[in-house]
Structures are given as structure tokens and as C-alpha cells.
Amino acid sequence: MRKWYRERYLDLLGSIYIYNEHRGYTAIDRVLAAIRARWLDDHVLIAEVEKHRADERKHYLMFRRWFERRGTMPLAVDRTCGHIDRFVGIMFGSTIDELDPQTVIGRDDLFERMCRVISLTEQRGHRQVQILLRHGIVQSDAQMMKIFRIIEKDEPSHWAPYEKWLLAHGRRQSRWWERAIDQAIHSELLFVKLPILFAASRKKRLARWPDEADELPRAINDIEAVAA
Ligand SMILES: [Fe+2]
Ligand SMILES: [Fe+2]
Numbered sequence: 001m002r003k004w005y006r007e008r009y010l011d012l013l014g015s016i017y018i019y020n021e022h023r024g025y026t027a028i029d030r031v032l033a034a035i036r037a038r039w040l041d042d043h044v045l046i047a048e049v050e051k052h053r054a055d056e057r058k059h060y061l062m063f064r065r066w067f068e069r070r071g072t073m074p075l076a077v078d079r080t081c082g083h084i085d086r087f088v089g090i091m092f093g094s095t096i097d098e099l100d101p102q103t104v105i106g107r108d109d110l111f112e113r114m115c116r117v118i119s120l121t122e123q124r125g126h127r128q129v130q131i132l133l134r135h136g137i138v139q140s141d142a143q144m145m146k147i148f149r150i151i152e153k154d155e156p157s158h159w160a161p162y163e164k165w166l167l168a169h170g171r172r173q174s175r176w177w178e179r180a181i182d183q184a185i186h187s188e189l190l191f192v193k194l195p196i197l198f199a200a201s202r203k204k205r206l207a208r209w210p211d212e213a214d215e216l217p218r219a220i221n222d223i224e225a226v227a228a
Contacts, residue, residue: 009137010144012197015075016189018063022210023082025056027096029215031114034101048161055154062147064209069143073205081193083124086185087117091178112171115162120174120182122162126155128186 032049039045067074079085079095088096091113092104104110129152132138139145166173197203 006137006140008198010141011072011075012194013132013138014063014066014144015077016081016194018060018067018074018210019077020082020084021056021060021063023079023084023096025053025060026214027084028053028056030101031105034105037102038105045161045165048157048164052158052161055158059147059151059154060211062150064211066143066147073207073209075197076204076206077197081189081197083185083189084117084121086188087121087182090181090185091117108169108171112166112169115166115171116174116178119159119162119166120178122155122159124182124186125158126152129155 028049032046032053035042035049036046063074085096088094088099092099092110104114129148133145133148133152138148163173165171
């Protein structure tokens with residue numbers, strides 16, 4: 001029973017993370033294209049967001065290797081398990097895919113909202129990783145610990161460019177109600193979605209790796225990730 005519980009926990013944790021990392025870098029790709037178009041000369045902002053993108057791709061690949069070593073595919077979790085999907089859905093009233101980055105970046109009021117959503121999501125991710133690094137089951141898996149230590153180190157540089165943009169443009173920081181939404185999404189994932197997934201023993205596995213459907217060819221994806 002104990003062994004089953006441990007395996008199930010790691011399986012689910014890895015599946016939720018690989019979904020979120022993939023979601024992360026593919027969503028940043030779209031934001032990045034729009035930033036490059038609007039703030040062509042802001043090399044610092046572009047470089048920082050490129051670094052963010054490359055890190056998320058690197059995180060994705062680390063989880064992919066973790067699954068490859070186990071010899072299983074990730075469980076098929078959908079966007080209801082994606083923190084950023086839920087957050088964007090509430091704050092913008094549409095899915096990430098339906099949101100047009102050109103429109104968001106063309107309007108400062110929407111872009112500042114986006115900056116706060118990304119920043120809060122990254123800060124939440126950092127706190128969550130610190131909790132996981134103290135978790136007994138995670139500690140029992142050396143490769144998983146290595147992955148989370150790297151993520152913990154990377155995360156602070158992820159919210160920095162968006163916070164800097166808000167500051168440089170005289171925009172406000174997040175308010176209590178935005179932090180409350182972030183907290184509610186997290187609690188829902190932890191206390192509602194996760195127990196349901198845990199109990200669903202016949203949960204299907206992915207047939208293909210999520211990045212097989214990426215627009216960027218794998219070689220370019222990997223060069224960007226290695227450069228991180
Ligand atoms: Fe990440
Ligand atoms: Fe991140």
C-alpha cells in the first residue's frame with residue numbers, strides 16, 4: 001500500500017508538473033513574439049523573457065527525462081490542472097489559446113494585468129517547490145529532488161522581468177484580491193483536483209509527449225533550453 005501510494009503520488013506530481021512546464025513555455029512563446037513586436041529595442045526585457053522561456057523548456061525536459069527513466073508516459077491531465085490556465089481564465093475571461101497576445105500587449109492595462117498574473121504564478125510556484133523539497137516522498141526520489149532544486153533556484157528570475165515592467169511603468173503591484181484568487185486556485189488544485197485524480201486509478205496516459213506538437217522544431221527548442 002505504501003509503495004503504491006508513493007508511486008501514485010510521484011506519478012501525479014510529475015504529470016501535473018510536466019503539463020504546467022509545457023504550458024508555461026508555449027504560452028511565453030506567444031507573449032514573447034508580441035513583446036518583440038512592440039518593444040523591439042527593449043533588449044533587457046526581451047532577454048529576460050527569453051531566459052524565462054528557456055528555463056521553462058528546460059524544466060519540461062527534466063520531467064520528460066524523469067518519465068523516460070521510469071518507462072511510463074505522464075498521466076493525461078488537462079488544463080483544469082494548470083495554474084496559469086485557471087488564473088488567465090478568471091482574470092481575462094478566456095482560455096490562454098483564445099487570448100490574443102498582440103491585443104494584450106497593445107494595451108497597457110491588459111499587459112499589466114498579465115504581468116501580475118505571471119508574477120503571482122511564479123511566486124506561488126517557488127513557494128510550492130520549497131514545500132515539496134521538504135516532503136518525504138519527494139525526498140525519497142533523488143532525481144525528483146534534483147529537478148526541484150534546479151527549479152527553486154531558477155524561479156526568482158522568472159517573476160523579476162514582469163515586476164520590473166510594472167515598476168518602470170508606474171503600475172501597481174498585485175492587490176489582496178488577486179492574491180486571493182491565486183490562493184483559491186492553488187487550494188482547489190490541492191484539495192479538490194488532486195484527491196480526485198488520486199482516486200481515479202484508470203486515468204489515461206498520454207500517447208505522445210506534449211512537445212511533439214510544438215510549433216518550434218525540437219532542435220531549436222533544445223538549443224534555446226540548453227542556452228538557459
Ligand atoms: Fe518551471
Ligand atoms: Fe517558472
